Amino acid sequence: MNALAGIRVLELLADTAGSATAMHLAAAGATVLKVELPGGDPLREWEPRRPDGFAAAFAELNRGKRSIAQTAGETLETPWLASLIAGADVLIVSHPATSLESVTNLAAMHPRLVIAVTSPFGETGPMSGRPGSELAAQAMSDTFGSLGQIGEAPVRLGADASIVSTAIFTTQAIAAALIVRESTGAGQIVSTSNLGSLLAVRNVIWTALSNPDEWWGFHLDSWTRPPEHGYATSDGTIFFNLWRGDSEDWDRLLVELDLYETATSDPRFSEYGRQAAGTGRYAADLKSTWEAALSNRTSEEAIGLFKEAHANVVPVHDYESLFADPHFPHLGMLREVAGSATPVVALPWEEEGVPWMIPSLDEHGAAIRADGWSAA
Amino acid sequence: MTQPLPLKGIKVFDLTTAAAGPWSTFLLGALGADVLRIEPPRADIAVTVPPRVTGMGVLYIACNMNKRTVALDLTQPDDRAKADRLLKSADVFVENMRPGAAKKLGLDRDTLATKNPGLVTVSISGYGQRGPMATEACTDPLAQAYCGWTSITGAPGGRGEFLRYYAQVDLTTASFAAEAVLLALFERTRTGVGKHIEVALVQSGIALQSTRIAEYLATGEQPRPMGSAAASTAPNQAFRGEDRRWFTVSVESEAQWSALVSALSNPALEDTRLGTNAGRVAHRGELASLLSAHFGTRPARHWLLTLSRAGVPAAPVLGYDQLDGNPQIATNQLLARLATHWGTLDTVSLPWSFNGERPPLTSAPLPGSGTASWEASE
Numbered sequence: 001m002n003a004l005a006g007i008r009v010l011e012l013l014a015d016t017a018g019s020a021t022a023m024h025l026a027a028a029g030a031t032v033l034k035v036e037l038p039g040g041d042p043l044r045e046w047e048p049r050r051p052d053g054f055a056a057a058f059a060e061l062n063r064g065k066r067s068i069a070q071t072a073g074e075t076l077e078t079p080w081l082a083s084l085i086a087g088a089d090v091l092i093v094s095h096p097a098t099s100l101e102s103v104t105n106l107a108a109m110h111p112r113l114v115i116a117v118t119s120p121f122g123e124t125g126p127m128s129g130r131p132g133s134e135l136a137a138q139a140m141s142d143t144f145g146s147l148g149q150i151g152e153a154p155v156r157l158g159a160d161a162s163i164v165s166t167a168i169f170t171t172q173a174i175a176a177a178l179i180v181r182e183s184t185g186a187g188q189i190v191s192t193s194n195l196g197s198l199l200a201v202r203n204v205i206w207t208a209l210s211n212p213d214e215w216w217g218f219h220l221d222s223w224t225r226p227p228e229h230g231y232a233t234s235d236g237t238i239f240f241n242l243w244r245g246d247s248e249d250w251d252r253l254l255v256e257l258d259l260y261e262t263a264t265s266d267p268r269f270s271e272y273g274r275q276a277a278g279t280g281r282y283a284a285d286l287k288s289t290w291e292a293a294l295s296n297r298t299s300e301e302a303i304g305l306f307k308e309a310h311a312n313v314v315p316v317h318d319y320e321s322l323f324a325d326p327h328f329p330h331l332g333m334l335r336e337v338a339g340s341a342t343p344v345v346a347l348p349w350e351e352e353g354v355p356w357m358i359p360s361l362d363e364h365g366a367a368i369r370a371d372g373w374s375a376a
Numbered sequence: 377m378t379q380p381l382p383l384k385g386i387k388v389f390d391l392t393t394a395a396a397g398p399w400s401t402f403l404l405g406a407l408g409a410d411v412l413r414i415e416p417p418r419a420d421i422a423v424t425v426p427p428r429v430t431g432m433g434v435l436y437i438a439c440n441m442n443k444r445t446v447a448l449d450l451t452q453p454d455d456r457a458k459a460d461r462l463l464k465s466a467d468v469f470v471e472n473m474r475p476g477a478a479k480k481l482g483l484d485r486d487t488l489a490t491k492n493p494g495l496v497t498v499s500i501s502g503y504g505q506r507g508p509m510a511t512e513a514c515t516d517p518l519a520q521a522y523c524g525w526t527s528i529t530g531a532p533g534g535r536g537e538f539l540r541y542y543a544q545v546d547l548t549t550a551s552f553a554a555e556a557v558l559l560a561l562f563e564r565t566r567t568g569v570g571k572h573i574e575v576a577l578v579q580s581g582i583a584l585q586s587t588r589i590a591e592y593l594a595t596g597e598q599p600r601p602m603g604s605a606a607a608s609t610a611p612n613q614a615f616r617g618e619d620r621r622w623f624t625v626s627v628e629s630e631a632q633w634s635a636l637v638s639a640l641s642n643p644a645l646e647d648t649r650l651g652t653n654a655g656r657v658a659h660r661g662e663l664a665s666l667l668s669a670h671f672g673t674r675p676a677r678h679w680l681l682t683l684s685r686a687g688v689p690a691a692p693v694l695g696y697d698q699l700d701g702n703p704q705i706a707t708n709q710l711l712a713r714l715a716t717h718w719g720t721l722d723t724v725s726l727p728w729s730f731n732g733e734r735p736p737l738t739s740a741p742l743p744g745s746g747t748a749s750w751e752a753s754e
Contacts, residue, residue, distance in 0.1 A: 003563035016628075028559050042629035046608040047657045048595050056590035057608055120689075122708030127691075130684055133626030135604065135612060136691035140702070144604075145695055146541040148531065154614040154622055154693060156604045157539055158528030159584040161548070165727070168551040173728040175558035176382035176407055182565040188379075191729045196710045199699075201551065203724035204395070204543040206711060207438040208427045209696050210722035217426030219434065222540035229535040230521055237535075239521035244513070279517055279542055312513045318527035318536070319592040319599070322582075325522075330507025333582050342593050345586035348549070348579035349556035 002029035002351075007089045007178070008373055011065065012081075013037060015094035016134075016160075017194055018118040019061050020167035022092050025174065026064030027350045031376050033084060033368065034065040038072055040361040052340045052358070059358045060344050063337065066376055067359035068368045076102065080369045087373045088113060090174055095119040096129045103189060113187040114177040116170050122193045137162035137194040141202060149227060165197040218279040225284045230316035231277075232291050236299040240306045240313035241278025253309040257293040278312075377733045381408025386561065388412065389459075389466040390443065391450075391483070393420040395516070395543055396577060397472035397500050398439035399550035404468065404557060405442030406726055406735050412462065413445040415744040423743060430718040435543075437716055438723060439550075440740035446751075447744035450481055458751075464492055467570075468557055472500040475510045485572040496560045496570040500553055504576040514577050516542040523581030528588050530601030537601070549580040610656040611636075611667055614693065617676030625667070625679075626689040627656075639686035642670055709734065717742050 007030040011022040019034070019041065026032040034041070043058040050056055074081060085091060085106065093103060095117050107115055117123065120132020121140070138144065138156050148155035173190035181187055199206075208219035215221070222228075230237040245253070250272035254260040263269035268282035275281040277290060294302050299315050306313035315321060322328055334343040336355035344356060367375035386409040390401040393416060405411035422435035429437060448455040463469060469488060471478050478484050478499065485497045499505060502514020503522075517538060520526060523545070526536035556573040564570055582589065591599050591607055604624065605613035612626045627633050630653070637645045644666050649655045656663055671679055676692065683690035699705055700722075712725040716739035726734050 003559035024555070039630075042631075045630065045653045046628075047654055048591055048607070050590075050594040055608075056594040057587040059594075060586050060590040121704050122710060125704040125707035127684075127704045128708075131632065131687060131689045132691070133612065133624070133628055133689040135606065135614070135624045135626045136689055139614070139622075139624045139691045139693045140699075140704075142694060142696050142699060143539075143541075144693055146539050147529065147537065152531070153616075154604045154624075155529065155531060155537070155601075156606070156613075157525075157544075158588055158599070158601065159525050160587050161544065161584055164584050164586070165548060165551065168548070168555050169727040172403065172407075172551070172555050172558050173730065175555070175562050176728075177730065178562050179558070179565060180380075180382050182562070188731045191732070192727055193708065193710070195705070196708065196725065197727045199705070199710050200724045200727040201544055201547040202541060203399070203547060204435060204438045205541050205696075206722040206724060207429070208434040211429055211719060212427040212434070213429060213431065214427070217428070217434075218542055220427050222542065225540060227530065227534075227537040228517075228540055229530075229537055230526065239518060239538075241515070241518070279515075312515065312518055314518050314522045316521040316526055316536075317524045319524050319589060322522070322524040327503060327507045327509040330510070331504050331576065331579050331582065333579055344593070345583060345589050348552045348575045348583055349559075349573055 004028040004030035007031070008087060008376070009033070009090040009092065010084050010088040011035065011092045013094065013097050014092050015097065015118055015120070016043065016061065017163045017166035017170065018092045018094045018116070019043070020163050021116060021118065021170040021174070022065060023061050023063060024167050024171040024347060025090065027347050030090070032065040033376055034062060034067050034359065035081065036067060036069045036361060038070055040069060044361065050340070050342045052342065054358050059337070063344050063356035063358055065359050066364040066368065067362055068365040069362035076106070080372070083372050084368070086110060089178070090114045090116065092116045092118070095123050107187070107189050111186055112181065114174055114181065115187065115189045116174050117189060117191045118166055118170055119191070119193045121195045123191060132194055134160045134162050134194070137198045140195055141198040143198065143202070145223060150224065161201070162194040162198040165201050166192050166194050169197050169200070216281060221281065222279065231287070231294055233294045233297050233299045233302045237316035238299050238302050238313055239278065239316050240311045241280065242273035242276065242311050244312070245272050245310040247272060249309040253305060256305050259289070259293050262289060377730070377735055379731060379733065381735055382730065383407040383409040386410070386467045387465060388468040388470065389462055390414060391469070391471040392500065393472065394422055395435055395439050395546035396549040396553070397470055398422065399547050400498070400500065400553040401443065401470050402439055402441050403550065403554040406737065408735065409468070411443040413440060413443045413741070414459070415445050415447040417449045419743070429721060432718045437718060437721065437740050441714070441723070442738050443741060444746040444750065445741045445744055446747045463488060463495070466492065466495060467561070468496045468498065470498040470500065470553070475501055475505045489570065494564060494568060494570045496557055496564065496573065498553055498557060498573045498575070500549060501574070501576045503578055505574050516544065516546045516577070519545045519577035519581050523578045523585070525581060525585050528585065528599045528601060532601060532603045534601060545577050545581045545584070548584055549575055549577050552580050552583070605660065605664070607657070609653055610660040610663055613664065615668055615671040617674060617679055618672055619675040621676035622693040623676045623680055624691045624693065625683060628689065632688050635686040636683070636688045639682050639688065640670060712737060714739060716740065
C-alpha cells in the first residue's frame, strides 16, 4: 500500500507501541526516520537474534525505517532535530518519555504537524508517569481472566496483543488526522494507550459481563472453564464445532466414531451436537468423550470425518505445522528482508513491495544530520 | 466533541454480520462516518447467540454502536435497486460474506468500482480470498486454532491453550480493516480513486504474533508456552507477594534492570551472569527463583510502590470487578457505561482521542429500525 507515499514520519524515542505504529506507517508507504537514544532502542538487545544479528522483535517492528542516534545532551532544540520536526508530517512520541508540555509546545510551533502520543496507561491518573509493558497491559485488562486455571499462576497471551492493537489504533488516528488536515490544513494531537487499546478489543466481554439475562454463552462460561487445548488425536490436535450438520451427518459421524449409543442417550449431545463441542455449552464436560473417540485417528483422518459431517474443523497448529500447511502461502504473510534469508511477518493489508531494510543503530545518522529529510 | 469528527461526510455501506465486519464499521462510525448497516433477511447470528441482554445478543450490542440500520433483501429487485442507489454515492463498502458470494450478488470490487470509482471496498473473511481453505467457515476460536497462537500460550511445559475470550481475533481483524480503510481514504484525497482491501481472521491472528513468529523465523525453534514469562527479556513475568497476590514485573531495558537491582538491594542480583539481557534470559529460571523468594517477603502493594518509584514496569493483576473502580482506568475513561436500547451496559471506551477529546458513543440500533425513516428521506 502506498497510501502514505510522500508522508514524512519522525519516530522520536518512541515506546514499543509507538515504534510498531511507525512500522505500520512505513508499510503504508511513508518515509520513516527513527531517532534513538545514544545507546539505541532497548529492543535491539532483546532475544533471540536473527542470523543477521538483529534482535527478532526489533527487526519485526523497525523494518523500513532509517536510524539516527542522538548523542548525549541533544534536545528537541538541537538544530538537526528541530529541522526534522519542522519538516515532518507526523511525529510519534511516547509519554512519559516526552512530556505533555513538550507535546503541546510542539503542536503550537508546528500547526500542520500530526503528533501521535502513545502511553502505557493513559496520560493522566496515578500510573501516567510510569513505564509499562505488554505484560502490564494484559494484567490490568483482565486478559489473564481468559487464560490459565483459576487459583493457578497467571498465564499471558503469547501474542503481544496490546502492542499490536495500539499500533493499529494509533495508525487509524494518524490517518484520520491526515484526512482532516487535507481539508483544514491543521494538524492535531492524537493519543492512545496500551491499556486502553487492549481494553477496547475486549469490548464484547465487558458488555457480556455487565448484565446478562442468563449466565451462559461462550463469553461468560468460558471465563471459568478449564484451559481449552483443542481435541487430541493420535498424532496432534484439532478443533471443531458442530453448528451446521443435519441428522444424517450427525448419525454418520457418531457411527464412525463409535459414539452412537453414548450420544443418543445423553441430552448434552442433542441438536446434532451443537452444544457438545467447540465453544458449546457442554463442550468442556464432554471433552474426554470426544478425545477417547479420536485417540485412534490421526488429525488428518479426524478432519476428514468432521468435514464430511459438515463440521467446521481445523488443525491446531504450532508454527512448524502452520508454515507447512498448504493454505499458508495463500495468506501472503511473509516478506523478504534485503540481504537476509530470514523474512519478517507482514500486516494483513500490506501489499507486496521491495525487500525491507532493517536499520543498524545510527546507520543513516551522518547523512540525515547533514541533509535532513532529503537524505531519508 | 467540540471539533468535527474526522470522517464526517463519509458514507459507509455496511453489509456485514457477526463480529469482525460489524466492529470495523463501528470504528468508522465512531470516527464520524454515517454507517448504514444493511440488516439481512435472516437474523445476524450476533443477534441470537448467547449471552443476551434483554433478549438481544451482546455481540450485536457491542459491535454495532454508532450506526443506522435498514432492512434490505438484496436478492429482491426493489431492495436491490435501493442498494445500488446507495452504493453509487457511498464512500466505503464493507462485506464479510464467504469468498465468492459478493461476486454472485454483483457486489465484487470490479462491478462496484465501474459505477463508483472512488469507492473503497473491503472484503473480510476467515481464511482469505484464495487458497484451499478460502471458502470454509471460520470463527474466532477456529482462527485461534489455525493461526498457531495456542502453541505459544499456556502454563510452562503444558499443552498450549486458547484465549477463552472468543472475539480477540475478530475485533483485531476489524481493527486492521478499519486501519486499511482510513489509509485508503487518505490516499483517495490525493488520487480520487478508491481501492480494494482484503483482511482475514487468520492473517490477523498471525500478525498479532509477529514478534513471536519472528523468534521462530530467527532460530527455527518453536517458541513454547511460558506461563506469564516472555522469551525476549527477563525478568518479565508475574510474581506473588507475601500476601499471595500476583503482580507483574517487566524489565525490558538495561536501565530498568539497573533500577531493579538498586531498588531490591539483593546482592545475588549483582551476579555478573545477570548483567546483560542475554545473560538474564539464559539464566531465567535461576533469576525467577531468586526474585520469587525476594518478592515473597513483602505484600504485593509494597513491591508495586517500590518498583514504581524506581521506574521499573510493574502492574497489579486486575479482574473484571476491579476494573470499574481502578483510578487509572477511571481517570482516563478507558471503559464506558452506555445507555442502550437494552439497558445501561458496560462497553469499551474508544481507544483514541483527538486533541484530548474522545468521539461520542451511541447505542447499537434496534435491528432494521431505521428503514422507515431512511425510506422517507430517499
